[in-house]
Amino acid sequence: MNESEMLDLVDESPEALYALLAEEGWGDGLPVVAPTEERVDAMLSGHRGSPDEILAVLPPRSGACTVRMAAINAVMAGCPPAVFPVVVAAVRGLARPEFNLRGVQATTHSVAIMVAVHGVIVERGGYNAGFGTFGPGNRANATTGRAVRLILLHVAGGRPGDGDASTQGQPAKYTYCFAENAPASPWPTYPHCRGVDSPSAVTVAGMEGPHNIHDMWSTHPGPILEKVASVMTTLGSNNAVMSESEFFIVLSPEHAQQAAAEGWSREDVQLFLYQHARVSRALKERHFAARGLEPPWMRSTDDPDAMLPITGRPEDIRVMVAGGPGKHSCVIPSWGSISRSVTVPVDSW
Amino acid sequence: MKIFRPDGAIAQPPHTLTPGRRVLAGARIGVLDNLKPNAGLLMTTVAEPLAERAGTGAPLVLTKNAAQPAPEEVLDQLRREVDLVLTGSAD
Numbered sequence: 001m002n003e004s005e006m007l008d009l010v011d012e013s014p015e016a017l018y019a020l021l022a023e024e025g026w027g028d029g030l031p032v033v034a035p036t037e038e039r040v041d042a043m044l045s046g047h048r049g050s051p052d053e054i055l056a057v058l059p060p061r062s063g064a065c066t067v068r069m070a071a072i073n074a075v076m077a078g079c080p081p082a083v084f085p086v087v088v089a090a091v092r093g094l095a096r097p098e099f100n101l102r103g104v105q106a107t108t109h110s111v112a113i114m115v116a117v118h119g120v121i122v123e124r125g126g127y128n129a130g131f132g133t134f135g136p137g138n139r140a141n142a143t144t145g146r147a148v149r150l151i152l153l154h155v156a157g158g159r160p161g162d163g164d165a166s167t168q169g170q171p172a173k174y175t176y177c178f179a180e181n182a183p184a185s186p187w188p189t190y191p192h193c194r195g196v197d198s199p200s201a202v203t204v205a206g207m208e209g210p211h212n213i214h215d216m217w218s219t220h221p222g223p224i225l226e227k228v229a230s231v232m233t234t235l236g237s238n239n240a241v242m243s244e245s246e247f248f249i250v251l252s253p254e255h256a257q258q259a260a261a262e263g264w265s266r267e268d269v270q271l272f273l274y275q276h277a278r279v280s281r282a283l284k285e286r287h288f289a290a291r292g293l294e295p296p297w298m299r300s301t302d303d304p305d306a307m308l309p310i311t312g313r314p315e316d317i318r319v320m321v322a323g324g325p326g327k328h329s330c331v332i333p334s335w336g337s338i339s340r341s342v343t344v345p346v347d348s349w
Numbered sequence: 350m351k352i353f354r355p356d357g358a359i360a361q362p363p364h365t366l367t368p369g370r371r372v373l374a375g376a377r378i379g380v381l382d383n384l385k386p387n388a389g390l391l392m393t394t395v396a397e398p399l400a401e402r403a404g405t406g407a408p409l410v411l412t413k414n415a416a417q418p419a420p421e422e423v424l425d426q427l428r429r430e431v432d433l434v435l436t437g438s439a440d
Contacts, residue, residue, distance in 0.1 A: 006351040026355055035353045057360040064360035072353045103416040154355040292384075338416040 009034065026154055028146070028174055032076040043071040043081050047088075055088060056095030059102035061157025065091050069155055070147075077147035083125040083140045086202050087147045089346040090115050093204040094148075098340040104206040105158040108165050109238065111335035112172035113152070114207040114248070115145050116320065117179040118191050119200035121346050129179035131324035134210055145175030148204075172209045178322055184253035185321035186260030191343050193266060198345030205318075205341035207248060208237065210330035213255075221259035224329075225269065229277035231331040232310050232317075235287055238336035240279065243294040244312040246341055248332040249273065252323045266319050274314035278307040293337065370433055373399065378408040379431030381423070383415035388438040396435050 010016045012034045021027035033039065044051050044067065051068040058065050067088060074087050094101050094113065104111055117127050128138035136142060157163040166173070182189045191201035211231050215224045232239070232247055239245045249269070251259075259269055282304035291299040295312040311317060318341065323329075334341075370376055378400040382389035389410065396408040409431050413419040427434055 005354050005357070007354055009350050009352050012350060020352075024354075034350070035355060036350065037353070040353060054360065061356075062359050062361045062363065063356060064358050066357065068353075069355070069357040072355050072357075076355060100417060102418070107416060150355065155357055157356075336416070338414060 006037075012036075025159060027076075028149060028153060030174070032150075033078050035072040035075040039075045040068065040071050043074050043079065043084050044068065046081060046084070047071075055091045058091075058095065058151070058156035060106055060163045061155070063155035063157060065151060065155045070151060073150040073154060074143070074147040077143045077150050078139065079143040079147050080126065080139060083121075083127075083144050085200075085346050085348070086115070086117055086121060086125060086144050087151075089202045089344050090144075090148050090204050091151060093202060093342040093344045096342045096344075099204065099206070099342050100339045101156070104335060104339050105152065105156060105163055106165055107335065108167045109335055110166050110168055110170040110173075110208065111206045111339075112170055112176050112209065113148055114172070114203075114205045114332065115148055115177040116190070116203040116205075116248075116322075117144070117177065117200075118182065118189055118202065118343075119198070119346070121200035122179045122182070124200075127179035129181035129184075129322055133178040133181070133322045133324075134330075141177045141179065142175055145177030148177075149173060149175060170209055172207075176207075176209075178250075180320050181253055181322045181324075184256075186257055187266040187319075187321070190318070190320040194343040196343050196345055199348060200346035201343055202346055203341055203343040205246065205248065206335040206339040208333045208335075210250065210332050213329045213331060214327065215255070215329075216327035219258070221255075221262055221264055221269070222272070224255050224258065225272050226276055228329065228331055229273055232273065232277035232333070233279050234333070235279070235283070237333035239310055239333045240284075241288045241293055242336035242338070243298055243308070243310070244316065244337040246316045246318055246334045247311065248318045248320070248334075248341075249329070250320055250322050250332065251329045252326055253321055254325065254327055255329045256321045267314070269319050270314040270317045273317045274309050274311070277310040277317075279310060280304065281306045281308060284308060373403045373433075375405060376403045376432040377405045377430060378403060379427050379434040380408055380410040381419060381427065381434055381436035382410055382412045383436070383438070384412055385415050385438070388415075391438050392435045399433075
């Protein structure tokens with residue numbers, strides 16, 4: 001233990017902790033758990049490597065996120081130790097160059113970091129992949145997303161108005177974690193389609209909050225997915241102006257099974273949405289000054305009636321299954337083509 | 350009781366800016382436009398009279414995406430062809 005990394009606290013009361021957080025400019029505004037040596041050691045107890053290993057150097061502060069530093073923030077967030085491997089893997093994912101964390105942190109956009117959990121760690125870590133997977137009520141979901149945010153605030157220096165220039169922010173910046181419901185999915189797991197075949201994995205992505213898709217009436221996948229396409233083509237999202245951006249389409253098990261029952265694969269869903277989520281050249285021309293953020297083939301299309309896909313490639317429409325019973329799915333627009341989602345294995349401890 | 354700080358060490362010192370030129374005469378002026386609305390307009394409006402005073406012709410204006418680091422070839426060209434760069438403006 002390095003004494004210089006520690007602070008004296010009068011007591012462990014919420015009031016004393018709040019006072020310290022306010023003095024230092026730390027925290028997300030909610031109560032935290034005091035990161036004592038005993039609790040941090042417990043968080044690290046399953047980790048086989050050195051706690052001093054640097055997982056990533058996080059911008060804009062260029063903070064060194066060691067395993068121990070991740071554990072300190074995981075304690076503060078309230079994480080049970082069983083989810084700590086997911087937090088560690090998420091930090092590794094955020095540091096990948098294609099994620100462009102510096103941009104995600106610093107932009108005026110409201111982008112938040114979505115954390116999707118896959119594989120055996122879902123059950124082992126106690127994640128909720130069913131009813132209300134994006135919502136409150138489950139410690140693993142709530143605290144994993146929160147731990148990532150606290151790391152971004154503390155280690156990475158993404159304080160609102162300082163390292164984080166987001167004009168309005170969004171609630172998903174507090175915590176944004178859900179779990180893939182693989183047992184209820186008719187298709188191979190999401191990491192498999194990204195070429196990650198480890199028993200557990202985590203996906204991190206710079207995204208808006210989810211937009212609900214309600215369809216309890218349709219008996220065929222077409223009308224359900226047409227509603228998805230309708231939400232995908234909203235002109236206010238960055239996806240509309242940056243035409244090579246990702247979407248996440250999180251289908252409820254029932255919507256996914258309706259598609260699969262008619263023989264649709266995940267790729268069929270992607271292709272359908274690619275074909276139907278389109279806006280005309282005339283509409284794009286009216287709203288967006290330049291074509292520089294379109295792929296070259298799209299840029300050369302002048303016909304005002306031409307219907308242009310909202311994203312340049314079907315595979316950038318990322319499809320997975322999560323949630324419980326019911327006819328509600330969601331579309332999650334992204335920050336744009338300037339950040340790419342990353343799926344990485346979660347080490348088994 | 351003692352608790353850990355949650356921020357940790359800084360791994361790399363922040364980049365420092367090159368000291369400004371004391372004499373403008375003869376300095377080649379560049380603009381690195383991040384393509385945010387009005388950024389290019391504002392910076393070229395400032396750069397043009399500077400370049401005129403320096404006597405080095407029109408400023409070199411290059412662009413980058415606001416959300417990503419400038420490509421290495423853009424930085425290389427600026428290093429080769431200008432002595433002073435205006436950048437960092439947004440909307």
